[in-house]
Amino acid sequence: xxxxxxxxxxxxxxxxxxxxxxxxxxxxxxxxxxxxxxxxxxxxxxxxxxxxxxxxxxxxxxxxxxxxxxxxxxxxx
Amino acid sequence: xxxxxxxxxxxxxxxxxxxxxxxxxxxxxxxxxxxxxxxxxxxxxxxxxxxxxxxxxxxxxxxxxxxxxxxxxxxxxxxxxxxxxxxxxxxxxxxxxxxxxxxxxxxxxxxxxxxxxxxxxxxxxxxxxxxxxxxx
Numbered sequence: 209x210x211x212x213x214x215x216x217x218x219x220x221x222x223x224x225x226x227x228x229x230x231x232x233x234x235x236x237x238x239x240x241x242x243x244x245x246x247x248x249x250x251x252x253x254x255x256x257x258x259x260x261x262x263x264x265x266x267x268x269x270x271x272x273x274x275x276x277x278x279x280x281x282x283x284x285x
Numbered sequence: 286x287x288x289x290x291x292x293x294x295x296x297x298x299x300x301x302x303x304x305x306x307x308x309x310x311x312x313x314x315x316x317x318x319x320x321x322x323x324x325x326x327x328x329x330x331x332x333x334x335x336x337x338x339x340x341x342x343x344x345x346x347x348x349x350x351x352x353x354x355x356x357x358x359x360x361x362x363x364x365x366x367x368x369x370x371x372x373x374x375x376x377x378x379x380x381x382x383x384x385x386x387x388x389x390x391x392x393x394x395x396x397x398x399x400x401x402x403x404x405x406x407x408x409x410x411x412x413x414x415x416x417x418x419x420x421x
Contacts, residue, residue: 229392231384231388232381235376273376275334276374277294277345277372277374278294278333278334278335278337278343278372280334281335282335
Protein backbone atom coordinates (compact mmCIF):
# COMPACT_ATOMS: atom_id res chain seq x y z
CA UNK A 209 0.00 0.00 0.00
CA UNK A 210 1.46 3.42 -0.92
CA UNK A 211 1.78 5.80 1.98
CA UNK A 212 -0.67 8.70 1.83
CA UNK A 213 1.14 11.99 1.16
CA UNK A 214 -1.53 14.25 2.55
CA UNK A 215 -3.22 13.60 5.81
CA UNK A 216 -6.86 13.15 5.16
CA UNK A 217 -9.30 14.46 7.74
CA UNK A 218 -11.47 11.41 7.31
CA UNK A 219 -10.27 8.13 8.68
CA UNK A 220 -9.80 5.33 6.22
CA UNK A 221 -12.95 3.25 6.20
CA UNK A 222 -12.42 -0.40 6.72
CA UNK A 223 -15.12 -3.00 7.03
CA UNK A 224 -14.72 -4.66 10.40
CA UNK A 225 -16.05 -7.97 9.17
CA UNK A 226 -13.74 -8.09 6.15
CA UNK A 227 -10.77 -7.22 8.31
CA UNK A 228 -11.58 -9.90 10.83
CA UNK A 229 -12.51 -12.35 8.07
CA UNK A 230 -15.95 -13.02 9.44
CA UNK A 231 -17.90 -14.89 6.79
CA UNK A 232 -21.12 -15.42 8.69
CA UNK A 233 -22.66 -12.86 11.01
CA UNK A 234 -24.35 -14.72 13.81
CA UNK A 235 -27.66 -13.24 14.94
CA UNK A 236 -27.25 -14.86 18.36
CA UNK A 237 -24.14 -12.85 19.13
CA UNK A 238 -25.70 -9.85 20.81
CA UNK A 239 -22.37 -8.49 21.93
CA UNK A 240 -21.05 -8.24 18.38
CA UNK A 241 -24.28 -6.79 17.01
CA UNK A 242 -24.56 -4.21 19.76
CA UNK A 243 -21.54 -2.41 18.27
CA UNK A 244 -23.75 -1.53 15.33
CA UNK A 245 -26.74 -0.19 17.17
CA UNK A 246 -26.42 3.27 18.68
CA UNK A 247 -28.25 4.30 21.83
CA UNK A 248 -31.55 4.72 20.16
CA UNK A 249 -31.50 1.12 18.95
CA UNK A 250 -31.41 1.82 15.23
CA UNK A 251 -29.12 0.08 12.79
CA UNK A 252 -25.96 2.11 12.26
CA UNK A 253 -25.72 3.26 8.63
CA UNK A 254 -22.70 2.04 6.80
CA UNK A 255 -21.58 5.52 5.85
CA UNK A 256 -20.70 5.87 9.51
CA UNK A 257 -19.57 2.38 10.41
CA UNK A 258 -17.68 1.74 7.17
CA UNK A 259 -19.06 -1.78 6.81
CA UNK A 260 -19.04 -3.06 3.22
CA UNK A 261 -22.35 -3.59 1.44
CA UNK A 262 -22.24 -7.39 1.60
CA UNK A 263 -21.66 -7.40 5.30
CA UNK A 264 -24.11 -4.57 5.95
CA UNK A 265 -26.84 -6.67 4.36
CA UNK A 266 -25.94 -9.68 6.47
CA UNK A 267 -25.66 -7.47 9.52
CA UNK A 268 -29.08 -5.88 9.12
CA UNK A 269 -30.66 -9.32 8.70
CA UNK A 270 -28.87 -10.55 11.80
CA UNK A 271 -29.98 -7.51 13.82
CA UNK A 272 -33.59 -8.02 12.78
CA UNK A 273 -33.50 -11.66 13.80
CA UNK A 274 -31.91 -10.74 17.11
CA UNK A 275 -34.63 -8.17 17.75
CA UNK A 276 -37.31 -10.76 17.24
CA UNK A 277 -35.70 -12.95 19.87
CA UNK A 278 -35.37 -10.02 22.29
CA UNK A 279 -31.58 -10.24 22.19
CA UNK A 280 -31.55 -6.65 20.93
CA UNK A 281 -34.16 -3.96 21.51
CA UNK A 282 -36.38 -2.50 18.81
CA UNK A 283 -36.26 0.87 20.48
CA UNK A 284 -34.16 1.85 23.43
CA UNK A 285 -33.87 5.02 25.37
CA UNK B 286 -31.52 -33.10 4.21
CA UNK B 287 -31.24 -29.54 5.39
CA UNK B 288 -29.63 -28.15 8.47
CA UNK B 289 -31.67 -25.78 10.56
CA UNK B 290 -31.02 -23.75 13.60
CA UNK B 291 -34.06 -23.32 15.81
CA UNK B 292 -34.00 -20.90 18.72
CA UNK B 293 -36.86 -20.54 21.13
CA UNK B 294 -37.43 -18.40 24.19
CA UNK B 295 -39.42 -20.03 26.98
CA UNK B 296 -41.22 -18.30 29.81
CA UNK B 297 -39.20 -17.76 33.02
CA UNK B 298 -41.97 -19.32 35.12
CA UNK B 299 -40.87 -22.77 34.01
CA UNK B 300 -38.77 -24.85 36.35
CA UNK B 301 -35.57 -26.43 35.11
CA UNK B 302 -37.21 -29.85 35.04
CA UNK B 303 -40.12 -28.56 32.98
CA UNK B 304 -37.72 -26.97 30.55
CA UNK B 305 -35.71 -30.20 30.28
CA UNK B 306 -38.94 -32.11 29.69
CA UNK B 307 -39.98 -29.70 26.97
CA UNK B 308 -36.60 -29.97 25.24
CA UNK B 309 -36.84 -33.76 25.37
CA UNK B 310 -40.35 -33.57 23.99
CA UNK B 311 -39.11 -31.38 21.14
CA UNK B 312 -36.41 -33.92 20.38
CA UNK B 313 -38.93 -36.73 20.11
CA UNK B 314 -41.00 -34.59 17.73
CA UNK B 315 -37.94 -34.07 15.55
CA UNK B 316 -37.10 -37.76 15.56
CA UNK B 317 -40.72 -38.61 14.83
CA UNK B 318 -40.41 -36.59 11.62
CA UNK B 319 -37.23 -38.45 10.61
CA UNK B 320 -35.07 -35.55 11.68
CA UNK B 321 -31.87 -35.60 13.65
CA UNK B 322 -30.87 -33.48 16.61
CA UNK B 323 -27.25 -32.46 16.17
CA UNK B 324 -26.84 -30.12 19.09
CA UNK B 325 -28.84 -28.73 21.98
CA UNK B 326 -27.48 -25.57 23.50
CA UNK B 327 -29.28 -24.34 26.58
CA UNK B 328 -28.23 -20.79 27.40
CA UNK B 329 -30.23 -20.75 30.59
CA UNK B 330 -32.13 -17.75 31.86
CA UNK B 331 -31.24 -14.52 30.12
CA UNK B 332 -32.68 -11.07 30.47
CA UNK B 333 -34.75 -9.88 27.52
CA UNK B 334 -34.08 -6.66 25.64
CA UNK B 335 -37.74 -5.75 26.05
CA UNK B 336 -40.68 -7.17 27.95
CA UNK B 337 -42.62 -10.03 26.42
CA UNK B 338 -45.91 -10.96 28.07
CA UNK B 339 -44.79 -8.85 31.04
CA UNK B 340 -41.74 -11.06 31.58
CA UNK B 341 -38.31 -9.54 31.84
CA UNK B 342 -36.32 -12.69 31.21
CA UNK B 343 -36.59 -16.03 29.50
CA UNK B 344 -34.85 -19.32 28.84
CA UNK B 345 -32.97 -19.40 25.57
CA UNK B 346 -32.49 -22.76 23.87
CA UNK B 347 -30.67 -23.23 20.57
CA UNK B 348 -31.26 -26.45 18.66
CA UNK B 349 -29.28 -27.51 15.63
CA UNK B 350 -31.35 -29.93 13.60
CA UNK B 351 -31.20 -31.89 10.42
CA UNK B 352 -34.37 -32.62 8.54
CA UNK B 353 -36.84 -31.33 5.96
CA UNK B 354 -39.47 -28.64 5.74
CA UNK B 355 -42.22 -30.85 7.11
CA UNK B 356 -40.26 -31.30 10.31
CA UNK B 357 -39.87 -27.54 10.75
CA UNK B 358 -43.56 -26.98 9.98
CA UNK B 359 -44.56 -29.46 12.67
CA UNK B 360 -42.11 -27.98 15.13
CA UNK B 361 -43.34 -24.44 14.53
CA UNK B 362 -46.95 -25.54 14.85
CA UNK B 363 -46.15 -27.05 18.22
CA UNK B 364 -44.30 -23.93 19.35
CA UNK B 365 -47.28 -21.82 18.39
CA UNK B 366 -49.73 -23.85 20.45
CA UNK B 367 -47.41 -24.12 23.44
CA UNK B 368 -48.13 -21.29 25.82
CA UNK B 369 -44.74 -21.08 27.48
CA UNK B 370 -42.87 -20.57 24.23
CA UNK B 371 -42.73 -16.81 23.88
CA UNK B 372 -40.60 -16.48 20.77
CA UNK B 373 -39.06 -18.84 18.26
CA UNK B 374 -37.12 -18.60 15.04
CA UNK B 375 -35.95 -21.29 12.64
CA UNK B 376 -33.19 -20.50 10.21
CA UNK B 377 -31.81 -22.71 7.49
CA UNK B 378 -28.06 -22.60 7.94
CA UNK B 379 -26.58 -25.23 5.60
CA UNK B 380 -26.34 -22.86 2.64
CA UNK B 381 -24.85 -20.05 4.70
CA UNK B 382 -22.34 -22.44 6.20
CA UNK B 383 -21.41 -23.75 2.75
CA UNK B 384 -20.89 -20.21 1.52
CA UNK B 385 -18.85 -19.37 4.58
CA UNK B 386 -16.62 -22.41 4.07
CA UNK B 387 -16.18 -21.59 0.40
CA UNK B 388 -15.07 -18.05 1.18
CA UNK B 389 -12.61 -19.33 3.75
CA UNK B 390 -11.07 -21.76 1.25
CA UNK B 391 -10.90 -19.07 -1.42
CA UNK B 392 -9.21 -16.68 0.94
CA UNK B 393 -6.64 -19.27 1.95
CA UNK B 394 -5.85 -20.06 -1.67
CA UNK B 395 -5.50 -16.39 -2.48
CA UNK B 396 -3.14 -15.66 0.36
CA UNK B 397 -1.07 -18.73 -0.54
CA UNK B 398 -0.65 -17.86 -4.22
CA UNK B 399 -0.24 -14.10 -4.08
CA UNK B 400 0.06 -12.38 -0.74
CA UNK B 401 -0.38 -8.86 -2.21
CA UNK B 402 -3.12 -8.92 -4.85
CA UNK B 403 -2.73 -5.15 -5.61
CA UNK B 404 -5.39 -2.50 -5.40
CA UNK B 405 -7.98 -4.34 -7.47
CA UNK B 406 -9.17 -6.23 -4.40
CA UNK B 407 -9.09 -3.83 -1.48
CA UNK B 408 -11.20 -6.11 0.70
CA UNK B 409 -8.52 -8.73 0.99
CA UNK B 410 -5.78 -6.18 1.38
CA UNK B 411 -7.04 -4.61 4.55
CA UNK B 412 -5.75 -7.12 7.07
CA UNK B 413 -2.46 -5.27 7.45
CA UNK B 414 -4.14 -2.20 8.95
CA UNK B 415 -7.29 -3.24 10.62
CA UNK B 416 -9.02 -0.33 12.29
CA UNK B 417 -12.21 -0.90 14.18
CA UNK B 418 -15.14 1.08 12.78
CA UNK B 419 -15.66 4.53 14.24
CA UNK B 420 -17.93 4.29 17.21
CA UNK B 421 -20.64 6.91 17.50
